[in-house]
Amino acid sequence: MNELNLKFGFRDNFLEGVRQPEELEQFVKTCGQQAEIDAQNLRHKEINDLIRDTAKRQIKHIILRNVCGHRYIGTRLSNSEGETVKIDVYNYAGNDLGVFLDGHHINVYGNAQDGVGNTMNSGEIVVHGKAADVAAMSMRGGKVFIRDNVGYRAAIHMKEYKDKVPVLVIGGTAQDFFGEYMAGGKVILLGLNLKEGEMHRANYIGTGMHGGVIYLRGNVKDSQLGKEVGIRPLDEEDKEIVEKYVKEYCSHFNCDPGEILNSEFKKLLPVSSRPYGKIYAY
Amino acid sequence: MYSHLLPEFVVERREDRCIRCRACERQCPNGVHVYDSDLDTMFSLEENCVGCQRCAVICPTNALSVRHHPAEYRKNSSWTRDRFQNLKKQAETGGVVLTGSGNDKSYRIYWDHLVLNASQVTNPSIDPLREPMELKTFIGRKPDTLKINMEDGEPRVESELHPNLELETPIVFSAMSYGAISYRAYKSLARAAKESGTLFNTGEGGLPAEMRAEFGSNAVVQCASGRFGVDKDYLNSAAMLEIKIGQGAKPGIGGHLPGEKVAEHIAVTRMIPRGTDALSPAPQHDIYSIEDLSMLIYALKEATNYEKPVSVKVAAVHNVAAIASGIVRAGADIVAIDGLRGGTGAAPLATRDNVGIPMELALAAVDKRLRDEGIRNKCSILAASGIRCSSDVIKAIALGADAVYIGTAALVAMGCTLCQKCYTGKCAWGICTQDPYLVKRLNPEISTQRLVNLLSGWSHEIKEMLGGMGINAVESLRGNREHLRGIGLQEWELNTLGVKGAGE
Numbered sequence: 001m002n003e004l005n006l007k008f009g010f011r012d013n014f015l016e017g018v019r020q021p022e023e024l025e026q027f028v029k030t031c032g033q034q035a036e037i038d039a040q041n042l043r044h045k046e047i048n049d050l051i052r053d054t055a056k057r058q059i060k061h062i063i064l065r066n067v068c069g070h071r072y073i074g075t076r077l078s079n080s081e082g083e084t085v086k087i088d089v090y091n092y093a094g095n096d097l098g099v100f101l102d103g104h105h106i107n108v109y110g111n112a113q114d115g116v117g118n119t120m121n122s123g124e125i126v127v128h129g130k131a132a133d134v135a136a137m138s139m140r141g142g143k144v145f146i147r148d149n150v151g152y153r154a155a156i157h158m159k160e161y162k163d164k165v166p167v168l169v170i171g172g173t174a175q176d177f178f179g180e181y182m183a184g185g186k187v188i189l190l191g192l193n194l195k196e197g198e199m200h201r202a203n204y205i206g207t208g209m210h211g212g213v214i215y216l217r218g219n220v221k222d223s224q225l226g227k228e229v230g231i232r233p234l235d236e237e238d239k240e241i242v243e244k245y246v247k248e249y250c251s252h253f254n255c256d257p258g259e260i261l262n263s264e265f266k267k268l269l270p271v272s273s274r275p276y277g278k279i280y281a282y
Numbered sequence: 283m284y285s286h287l288l289p290e291f292v293v294e295r296r297e298d299r300c301i302r303c304r305a306c307e308r309q310c311p312n313g314v315h316v317y318d319s320d321l322d323t324m325f326s327l328e329e330n331c332v333g334c335q336r337c338a339v340i341c342p343t344n345a346l347s348v349r350h351h352p353a354e355y356r357k358n359s360s361w362t363r364d365r366f367q368n369l370k371k372q373a374e375t376g377g378v379v380l381t382g383s384g385n386d387k388s389y390r391i392y393w394d395h396l397v398l399n400a401s402q403v404t405n406p407s408i409d410p411l412r413e414p415m416e417l418k419t420f421i422g423r424k425p426d427t428l429k430i431n432m433e434d435g436e437p438r439v440e441s442e443l444h445p446n447l448e449l450e451t452p453i454v455f456s457a458m459s460y461g462a463i464s465y466r467a468y469k470s471l472a473r474a475a476k477e478s479g480t481l482f483n484t485g486e487g488g489l490p491a492e493m494r495a496e497f498g499s500n501a502v503v504q505c506a507s508g509r510f511g512v513d514k515d516y517l518n519s520a521a522m523l524e525i526k527i528g529q530g531a532k533p534g535i536g537g538h539l540p541g542e543k544v545a546e547h548i549a550v551t552r553m554i555p556r557g558t559d560a561l562s563p564a565p566q567h568d569i570y571s572i573e574d575l576s577m578l579i580y581a582l583k584e585a586t587n588y589e590k591p592v593s594v595k596v597a598a599v600h601n602v603a604a605i606a607s608g609i610v611r612a613g614a615d616i617v618a619i620d621g622l623r624g625g626t627g628a629a630p631l632a633t634r635d636n637v638g639i640p641m642e643l644a645l646a647a648v649d650k651r652l653r654d655e656g657i658r659n660k661c662s663i664l665a666a667s668g669i670r671c672s673s674d675v676i677k678a679i680a681l682g683a684d685a686v687y688i689g690t691a692a693l694v695a696m697g698c699t700l701c702q703k704c705y706t707g708k709c710a711w712g713i714c715t716q717d718p719y720l721v722k723r724l725n726p727e728i729s730t731q732r733l734v735n736l737l738s739g740w741s742h743e744i745k746e747m748l749g750g751m752g753i754n755a756v757e758s759l760r761g762n763r764e765h766l767r768g769i770g771l772q773e774w775e776l777n778t779l780g781v782k783g784a785g786e
Binding site for chain 2: 010012013014015036041044048050052071072075076078079095096099100104113115118119121134138156157159160161162164180181183184208210211253273274275276277278279280281282
């Protein structure tokens with residue numbers, strides 16, 4: 001740092017004081033194909049350096065202990081050889097968990113913060129807890145399962161192309177702007193923690209939606225939906241999709257799919273693939 | 283069609299020259315020229331004419347001239363013809379008036395009020411034809427201090443260095459996405475950047491997979507609010523990453539690429555279904571603060587293993603200097619500032635013409651603020667909008683830019699005539715269209731060459747002017763406002779620009 005930096009307090013909170021991976025070997029315990037990393041005293045970049053180096057040593061299962069807000073877990077792992085890694089996170093994953101994730105599997109045994117699966121490409125994230133805002137934002141592939149609630153703007157601008165369709169399953173309920181700007185993908189909102197007759201709380205559901213589908217268990221008023229969304233009953237194909245992913249959800253979180261599938265689902269669809277095609281004077 | 287509008291242009295056809303070859307009819311995408319075989323006569327539907335001049339240039343006998351239509355409303359300084367016409371369009375449709383390319387209003391162009399210095403007597407000028415002249419520019423974060431150790435008589439840099447990009451000339455092609463412009467135009471920019479040792483910017487429409495190996499090392503790839511085509515391979519194929527927060531032509535609003543333009547190859551590049559609108563939200567919804575911006579900057583660095591510089595592009599707005607300081611503190615290696623006259627493929631007219639501030643003032647303010655705070659070395663500044671010629675480039679550098687982005691100038695080099703109808707997708711010059719019939723008009727070899735020529739011509743001119751000032755490296759001019767003087771500017775303008783008035 002030069003003198004001016006001191007004077008004006010320039011700090012790089014992210015990179016300052018980051019140690020080299022060689023200095024961090026004490027935090028990794030390897031046992032065959034499995035490695036355990038203690039995140040207690042590690043910075044964001046340090047833990048990701050260690051995950052990358054560990055994965056390079058052909059270790060396919062990494063357990064992270066004492067995680068507390070560490071960001072970008074799994075992001076730096078490449079998938080050029082198509083070999084995926086399984087990461088178990090205890091307890092609290094930080095922001096942007098698995099942002100740009102490419103094919104790897106992440107289990108979080110605790111809650112996750114903002115941006116779970118942000119712009120994720122493929123792979124799977126399972127959160128045994130709740131997730132904060134913008135979960136699955138701009139997700140383009142892979143699957144995300146959240147056991148409990150999600151925050152604001154979940155599934156915003158998810159997209160799909162041909163057979164690359166992202167899936168987001170949420171066990172609890174969601175906050176406002178759920179599925180905003182959705183351009184593709186499948187989202188299932190189960191509302192399992194809602195009491196009998198209790199409505200979902202989100203407003204502006206699917207505002208600006210122009211692709212994809214939301215399957216919603218439980219009730220919403222029309223006034224909670226964005227202008228660009230319509231409600232339809234499920235057809236046979238929809239039911240198969242819901243059944244498939246609810247069963248997957250239940251296998252992750254040990255619950256009974258039969259009970260969930262017995263209740264009524266609604267299908268939310270965009271009314272147009274071009275919601276703003278007519279607002280301009282040419 | 284609109285019922286109460288005057289035609290904007292008049293098409294004059296000299297009957298003595300017209301040979302009824304009907305080239306104009308084939309060339310006009312707007313259906314202005316019509317041939318009547320019974321009468322053996324060409325007719326003009328002037329109300330369709332956008333003034334792109336394609337027919338006038340193509341006509342083999344120079345029989346055509348397209349001029350502003352002489353019809354006038356009663357003279358009125360407040361109610362200009364443009365205001366009349368736009369209001370009538372809105373009265374008829376209830377829509378938002380769209381436009382393309384940059385702001386054409388008469389806001390002061392500061393380049394035209396700044397003059398450069400030259401050496402006379404007290405120091406010698408340099409002739410770039412006979413002496414070395416350096417335009418090489420490095421883009422990215424620079425260390426605070428440079429520590430060099432001698433080992434076995436060899437110097438070694440001890441300081442930690444950050445990823446930097448080497449440009450042969452301080453001119454970079456600015457963001458124009460595949461989808462907004464045609465594949466041929468897009469590829470011409472990529473090829474010209476590669477040939478000239480500079481960069482092109484993919485915009486937010488993705489980088490087609492087949493271009494990555496060849497042109498990735500010259501590509502700036504954008505991560506914008508729509509996140510189109512963003513995956514790890516896309517990010518890692520590029521030389522530099524850019525987070526697009528705003529655009530000079532439409533600060534604060536997003537973009538809609540209409541579904542008609544989303545053809546198969548564009549759909550796969552953007553990873554969205556064919557024929558759906560590609561909607562870019564106004565903000566990036568994971569960025570509501572400087573802290574959030576920092577989160578995305580480091581997400582991109584994580585995804586690319588800290589090997590590539592990350593730029594953040596913002597529109598020049600009122601508090602741009604403070605915003606730029608925040609961007610640098612958030613971890614960006616480059617700050618790109620896009621000013622009031624920046625171009626666009628489509629923007630609401632009201633926004634394009636009224637929102638944002640001129641880049642010259644923003645650039646000077648940002649450079650000064652970062653210097654005052656002692657963090658100027660932590661980023662490079664890329665200045666964008668309204669760069670029309672080499673002297674604009676050199677003045678921008680003297681005001682503090684590391685390099686400039688050129689968009690409109692590059693399009694003009696390829697054939698664009700600024701008819702401002704980019705949003706219709708009917709570009710007669712084959713640039714801003716996806717119509718298979720129209721895109722064929724752009725020969726990629728020729729347009730690549732034209733772009734290379736443009737960069738080489740400007741670079742020569744910059745060298746000449748540098749030499750005239752007695753400077754032999756563009757590095758020595760950066761932020762050197764002693765080489766600028768203002769003419770016809772008020773005191774506050776001189777203060778903001780940080781230049782003296784001419785004669786001082």
